[in-house]
Amino acid sequence: MPISTPPRMRRTAAASSLLLSILLLAQCQKRDVAPALPPETSSGANKAGCLVNEQVLVPRDIWGRSGTNLAFRLGTTAATSAFSLGISDEQNNQSPLVSITADSLLLEEGRSYSFSGAKAGKGIVLGECLGTGGSYTTTAPGSGTLTITRLDRNANILSGRFEFVATNRQTGAQVRVTQGRFDYKVD
Numbered sequence: 001m002p003i004s005t006p007p008r009m010r011r012t013a014a015a016s017s018l019l020l021s022i023l024l025l026a027q028c029q030k031r032d033v034a035p036a037l038p039p040e041t042s043s044g045a046n047k048a049g050c051l052v053n054e055q056v057l058v059p060r061d062i063w064g065r066s067g068t069n070l071a072f073r074l075g076t077t078a079a080t081s082a083f084s085l086g087i088s089d090e091q092n093n094q095s096p097l098v099s100i101t102a103d104s105l106l107l108e109e110g111r112s113y114s115f116s117g118a119k120a121g122k123g124i125v126l127g128e129c130l131g132t133g134g135s136y137t138t139t140a141p142g143s144g145t146l147t148i149t150r151l152d153r154n155a156n157i158l159s160g161r162f163e164f165v166a167t168n169r170q171t172g173a174q175v176r177v178t179q180g181r182f183d184y185k186v187d
Contacts, residue, residue, distance in 0.1 A: 035060070035089070037179060042150035042159035044185025048087050050162070051178045052096055052129060059087045072186065074153050078106045078123060083158075085182055096131030098177055100146060100162055107158075109151040115144035115164050127164040129175045136166035136175045143167075144177070159183040 035058040038047035049058040075081035083102040089095035102113065104122035115138040116124035125146050127138040138144055144164020151158055162180035167173070 038181065038183075040149075040161070040181045041183045042157070043183065044155065044157040044159075045183045046185060048085065048180075048182040048184070050087060050098055050180035051176075052098060053176055054178075057087055057089060057095060057098060060089050060091045072158055072184075074151065074156070074158070075106070078104045081106050083107060094132060096129050096133075096175075098180070099128040099130070100180075101126045101128075102146065107148050107151055109148050112145045112147040114142050115146070116141055127162070127166055127177065129166045129177060133173070133175075134168045134170070136168050136173075138164050139167045139169065150183075156186045157184070158186075 035049075035056050037049040037051070037056055038045070038058065041047065049056065051057070072083045073081055081102075081104065083100070083105070085100045086097060087099075088097040102125045105113065105125065107113075113125045115127050127144050129136040143166070144162065146160060146162045148158070148160045150160075160182055162182075163176075163178045166175045166177065168175075
């Protein structure tokens with residue numbers, strides 16, 4: 001014989017279920033999750049990031065996908081080699097653009113390259129940080145390093161680390177770019 005529930009208990013149970021559902025749904029708010037640096041990899045994971053004055057910068061376009069601008073030509077001579085990496089967060093209009101350029105420089109796995117104090121040119125590595133505070137560039141020789149951790153010409157994978165101090169030439173203010181990493185496979 002089935003057990004019947006009194007009407008008052010059914011109303012109390014229904015009210016409790018409704019209250020619990022409302023409380024649970026109220027907790028389902030969209031929360032902005034602060035970006036985190038990707039792990040250092042060398043598998044062609046198509047990731048990059050760095051800290052700019054201790055603030056995380058990871059590339060995101062307006063749709064949330066990776067917004068990295070990366071161009072490299074893995075030549076076998078300096079004249080046929082080029083590297084350019086740009087990291088910006090298009091979802092944050094206060095975010096800077098960090099840029100590294102190495103033109104006509106034969107990159108090699110396991111080597112570190114010092115940033116130059118010269119303007120962009122052949123055979124040097126240049127770091128820049130552009131943002132709401134102005135333009136900052138590596139102005140002194142040895143103001144940073146670019147280290148190539150993997151260079152695979154067959155698989156078209158280029159991975160590495162970077163850090164530099166860039167200076168605003170007008171004000172003398174500085175920006176510290178640290179814990180930089182990139183890992184890309186270009187098809």
